[in-house]
Amino acid sequence: MQVSQFFDKNLLNKYNTSGPRYTSYPTALEFHDDFQHDDFIKAIENSQNRELSLYVHIPFCHTLCYYCGCNKVITRHRDKADTYLEYLAKEIALQAPLFKDYKVKQLHWGGGTPSFLTHPQITQLVSLLKEKFDFSDELEMSIEIDPREIEMDLAEHLFSLGFNRLSLGVQDLDLKVQQAINRVQSTEFIGDFITHAKDVGFNSINIDLIYGLPHQTTENFAKTLDKAHEWDVDRISLFSYAHLPSRFAAQRKLRDEWLPNTEEKFALMKLAVETLCNYGYDFIGMDHFAKPNDELAVAQSDGTLHRNFQGYTTKGGCDLLGLGVSSISSIGNSFSQNIKELKQYYQSITEKQHAQVKGVSLTEDDVLRGEVIQELMCNLYLDKKMISDKYNIDFDEYFSEDLPLLETFIQDGLVENHANYIKVEQKARLLIRIICMSFDAYMKKHINQQRFSRVI
Numbered sequence: 001m002q003v004s005q006f007f008d009k010n011l012l013n014k015y016n017t018s019g020p021r022y023t024s025y026p027t028a029l030e031f032h033d034d035f036q037h038d039d040f041i042k043a044i045e046n047s048q049n050r051e052l053s054l055y056v057h058i059p060f061c062h063t064l065c066y067y068c069g070c071n072k073v074i075t076r077h078r079d080k081a082d083t084y085l086e087y088l089a090k091e092i093a094l095q096a097p098l099f100k101d102y103k104v105k106q107l108h109w110g111g112g113t114p115s116f117l118t119h120p121q122i123t124q125l126v127s128l129l130k131e132k133f134d135f136s137d138e139l140e141m142s143i144e145i146d147p148r149e150i151e152m153d154l155a156e157h158l159f160s161l162g163f164n165r166l167s168l169g170v171q172d173l174d175l176k177v178q179q180a181i182n183r184v185q186s187t188e189f190i191g192d193f194i195t196h197a198k199d200v201g202f203n204s205i206n207i208d209l210i211y212g213l214p215h216q217t218t219e220n221f222a223k224t225l226d227k228a229h230e231w232d233v234d235r236i237s238l239f240s241y242a243h244l245p246s247r248f249a250a251q252r253k254l255r256d257e258w259l260p261n262t263e264e265k266f267a268l269m270k271l272a273v274e275t276l277c278n279y280g281y282d283f284i285g286m287d288h289f290a291k292p293n294d295e296l297a298v299a300q301s302d303g304t305l306h307r308n309f310q311g312y313t314t315k316g317g318c319d320l321l322g323l324g325v326s327s328i329s330s331i332g333n334s335f336s337q338n339i340k341e342l343k344q345y346y347q348s349i350t351e352k353q354h355a356q357v358k359g360v361s362l363t364e365d366d367v368l369r370g371e372v373i374q375e376l377m378c379n380l381y382l383d384k385k386m387i388s389d390k391y392n393i394d395f396d397e398y399f400s401e402d403l404p405l406l407e408t409f410i411q412d413g414l415v416e417n418h419a420n421y422i423k424v425e426q427k428a429r430l431l432i433r434i435i436c437m438s439f440d441a442y443m444k445k446h447i448n449q450q451r452f453s454r455v456i
């Protein structure tokens with residue numbers, strides 16, 4: 001893969017607009033409160049799938065990172081997690097029987113900060129999940145870790161419970177950047193923890209990085225990228241910082257003049273992609289990097305890569321059950337979301353025996369467009385004939401109002417539209433979500449709203 005081809009500056013500037021990341025289609029903006037718990041039950045009954053991916057949301061964090069747009073609760077009181085785990089246990093006990101025919105293939109803990117939990121709390125939650133659900137022997141079990149508040153022995157503890165993948169929030173290693181975002185952490189400790197986790201037996205370690213943060217320069221970000229290489233991690237997620245202070249109050253602490261301008265942000269992104277590809281990582285989708293022998297890279301090359309609410313995944317065939325406050329489920333032809341507020345989550349579990357507050361039942365058109373977008377997001381390629389045969393349609397006729405929207409990309413040499421397939425050029429990889437918007441039937445509603453992040 002030629003790295004320079006991703007960076008046609010004129011084209012990136014031309015299409016540097018905001019758009020969904022398409023972790024689902026329709027996006028969460030289409031979820032509505034007419035979707036009831038009965039609809040969720042019906043979706044389970046109608047789903048052809050009997051493989052399950054579980055997502056568990058732990059909302060607590062010790063301190064507030066000013067760039068953060070996640071659903072979290074900042075507290076130093078660990079006992080708050082005891083109350084949360086009590087209600088989470090109730091939710092698990094209520095949901096698990098609905099999935100008794102399912103085999104769990106994947107378990108992911110996200111947040112907030114799952115490593116906010118103490119060792120006994122982690123043990124308790126894993127035991128409960130294993131007791132209530134039927135876990136596959138080839139379970140992929142992953143957890144997000146904040147390296148600031150943990151001890152070295154967390155690695156042994158997690159591994160002994162069956163976790164086999166770790167994801168560490170690193171973001172940037174420069175002290176001035178860390179101070180500005182209120183996330184100061186020790187580079188030495190992170191390096192030691194990664195080495196230790198590998199010694200313990202973890203063979204898949206991911207780190208998250210962000211570009212576009214205050215005071216970031218190509219000089220200081222290069223040092224962060226070099227460390228990632230030195231640590232020899234298996235996967236790197238590289239996210240663009242989306243500055244939306246009107247939506248996320250904490251971001252108002254980040255002064256505009258501290259942030260890199262568009263030109264500087266472009267240089268940071270270019271540096272990151274070039275450096276990581278030069279270090280031998282494969283560029284996955286639009287924001288992930290993986291070693292060539294990693295499952296994600298293999299899935300991309302054999303066309304089986306999927307996308308779900310956690311980003312790119314190899315387990316796209318599973319239904320997804322979200323547990324905990326604000327978590328999202330994708331069951332059969334439905335998406336649904338739990339309530340976002342902690343107190344209301346507790347109340348809903350007690351009074352309604354579930355925490356779902358909104359969702360959407362997919363129409364046939366949603367399913368079809370969702371598959372088209374998924375194929376393009378993951379493979380930069382769409383087999384029109386496969387879609388026509390599968391959905392019993394004539395692709396060009398069905399999408400006669402959408403295909404003209406591709407014209408601008410075709411003229412710029414970013415997309416080829418042939419009789420039987422659509423191909424997106426490598427140089428359009430960073431723009432893939434903007435290209436996918438051509439097939440999004442809901443986009444007209446949101447076109448003038450700043451609801452999504454920009455490409456760069």
Ligand code: SF4
Nearest residue numbers: 061064065068070112
């Ligand atoms: S970035 Fe992570 S650790 Fe920081 S406040 Fe947000 S969820 Fe918590």
